[in-house]
Amino acid sequence: MSGADGVVVVGGSVAGIRTARALREQGYDGPVRVVEAEAEVPYDKPPLSKGSVDADACVPLITLEEAEALGIELVLRRRAVALDADRRRLTLDDGNVLSFDHLVVATGLTPRRAPYDVEGVLVLRTLADSRALREAIARSQQVLVIGAGFIGAEVASLARRHGVGVTLVDPEPVPMGRVVGTELGGRFAALHRRHGVDTRFGSTVTSLVRVGDGYRVLLSDGDVVAADAVVVGIGSEVNVGWLAGSGLLVDDGVVCDERGAALRAPGIHAVGDAARWAGVRVEHWTSAVDQAVCVARSIAHPDEPAAPAPPAYVWSDQYDWKIQLVGDRDVARLPEVVEEAEPFRLAATWHDAEGRITGGVTVNWPRESVRMRAALARGGAA
Amino acid sequence: MPVLKADLAACQGYANCVVAADDVYDIDDDGVVVLLQATIDEAERTRVETAARSCPVSALWLEDA
Ligand SMILES: Cc1cc2nc3c(=O)[nH]c(=O)nc-3n(C[C@H](O)[C@H](O)[C@H](O)COP(=O)(O)OP(=O)(O)OC[C@H]3O[C@@H](n4cnc5c(N)ncnc54)[C@H](O)[C@@H]3O)c2cc1C
Numbered sequence: 001m002s003g004a005d006g007v008v009v010v011g012g013s014v015a016g017i018r019t020a021r022a023l024r025e026q027g028y029d030g031p032v033r034v035v036e037a038e039a040e041v042p043y044d045k046p047p048l049s050k051g052s053v054d055a056d057a058c059v060p061l062i063t064l065e066e067a068e069a070l071g072i073e074l075v076l077r078r079r080a081v082a083l084d085a086d087r088r089r090l091t092l093d094d095g096n097v098l099s100f101d102h103l104v105v106a107t108g109l110t111p112r113r114a115p116y117d118v119e120g121v122l123v124l125r126t127l128a129d130s131r132a133l134r135e136a137i138a139r140s141q142q143v144l145v146i147g148a149g150f151i152g153a154e155v156a157s158l159a160r161r162h163g164v165g166v167t168l169v170d171p172e173p174v175p176m177g178r179v180v181g182t183e184l185g186g187r188f189a190a191l192h193r194r195h196g197v198d199t200r201f202g203s204t205v206t207s208l209v210r211v212g213d214g215y216r217v218l219l220s221d222g223d224v225v226a227a228d229a230v231v232v233g234i235g236s237e238v239n240v241g242w243l244a245g246s247g248l249l250v251d252d253g254v255v256c257d258e259r260g261a262a263l264r265a266p267g268i269h270a271v272g273d274a275a276r277w278a279g280v281r282v283e284h285w286t287s288a289v290d291q292a293v294c295v296a297r298s299i300a301h302p303d304e305p306a307a308p309a310p311p312a313y314v315w316s317d318q319y320d321w322k323i324q325l326v327g328d329r330d331v332a333r334l335p336e337v338v339e340e341a342e343p344f345r346l347a348a349t350w351h352d353a354e355g356r357i358t359g360g361v362t363v364n365w366p367r368e369s370v371r372m373r374a375a376l377a378r379g380g381a382a
Numbered sequence: 383m384p385v386l387k388a389d390l391a392a393c394q395g396y397a398n399c400v401v402a403a404d405d406v407y408d409i410d411d412d413g414v415v416v417l418l419q420a421t422i423d424e425a426e427r428t429r430v431e432t433a434a435r436s437c438p439v440s441a442l443w444l445e446d447a
Contacts, residue, residue: 018435021435022432025428025431025432044438046438047439059439059440285438286398286436286438289398289435289436290436293432310401313398313401315394315396315438317394322394322395322413324396324397364413365413366395366396366397366409366413367409367410367411367413369397370397370400370401370404370409373397373401374401374404377401
């Protein structure tokens with residue numbers, strides 16, 4: 001089923017490209033256009049913080065030949081600047097106006113820099129960022145990483161693997177505390193130290209000044225450290241500013257139902273990091289892919305909607321640890337079950353009052369993480 | 383019949399494939415994918431291919447034999 005104007009996807013990263021591909025896989029035969037602000041052929045993001053400094057991290061999400069063969073029109077280097085949801089018109093930065101039967105918002109995030117927006121300070125979200133970061137690590141002796149979340153931890157790990165000194169600063173007492181809790185977070189702190197990182201948890205950067213080719217950094221613990229490069233990984237803003245005045249309901253992401261249909265805006269959907277489905281906005285790759293498949297199905301087969309999304313899942317590779325997080329973890333509480341084995345692996349699970357699993361963490365134990373995801377998909381029974 | 387292929391060296395044990403189709407994909411104790419079927423029924427292609435595409439490192443694909 002398709003109308004003459006077809007589907008316009010705004011944002012050509014994993015959520016947007018997977019939506020376009022899934023539309024074709026599910027037999028949608030109308031026009032499919034993907035509007036993407038960047039000039040690069042769409043590429044994937046998880047590799048940008050992984051692998052080695054010497055290897056380029058470009059993993060394409062689609063090639064120009066595939067796009068052509070699938071009848072997906074890539075409108076690169078064009079930014080959507082305004083949407084009229086009622087009249088189903090999308091305005092691009094070159095003044096072009098696209099009409100559509102369905103619009104899919106997949107505009108993702110922009111990393112936050114403030115208050116560390118000093119000349120040359122690096123963030124990591126795009127391929128260009130990743131190339132600049134790799135160059136910076138390669139010519140540095142000492143790198144300062146601000147923020148010990150997923151991005152900061154993976155950047156620290158990338159730099160250490162290259163033999164570069166790392167100072168890692170985070171105001172929280174332990175890294176990853178928000179996603180695994182304080183007790184397990186302590187193990188992540190030890191992981192950084194074991195790999196030679198100068199960890200400064202519970203500290204903040206109170207002043208960051210450019211000196212010559214590098215930086216002079218004053219920490220709240222009173223120390224002054226020097227760095228050749230500074231990387232900031234302190235979270236992101238949702239790219240929804242262009243939707244001002246569109247008529248869409250936006251509240252830290254496009255507000256959608258449990259299958260990604262924008263509320264009160266027929267024909268409009270949102271997927272990936274910029275979408276809030278049933279009250280929850282997730283910033284992970286697997287959710288973006290699951291949501292893309294679900295929305296493509298609603299568009300291609302409105303009478304046979306997809307099953308609700310599987311439990312949340314994210315992986316992170318830090319040093320020699322393969323970390324996998326599933327479901328919901330009430331990290332204010334300790335996990336009920338913690339299992340460890342040699343060579344080192346760990347699995348921790350959280351349960352509800354009825355003893356059903358709600359979520360878990362594994363390190364170097366993919367099988368166990370699969371078991372948890374399967375149990376969650378069954379409603380939490382063991 | 384489509385033939386299932388895996389790049390075992392590329393596999394990182396992220397295991398999205400197993401969650402999507404556990405009758406076709408499994409994971410061993412070292413966290414490497416195990417293919418439970420060598421060939422796939424044409425009728426199963428879409429489901430198995432969707433599971434393959436859920437691999438974050440593109441370690442899985444179908445080939446036409
Ligand atoms: C370095 C890094 C490592 C990661 N590692 C992992 C990991 O190990 N595991 C995991 O689960 N997740 C990981 N993630 C998260 C995962 O990559 C994201 O969840 C995913 O990229 C979200 O995809 P998206 O398409 O929704 O948004 P994005 O990837 O942010 O893409 C949005 C796209 O929209 C474009 N855009 C924005 N505004 C406009 C506009 N107005 N007009 C046109 N185009 C526009 C942007 O240029 C961009 O290409 C990582 C992310 C990063 C940055």
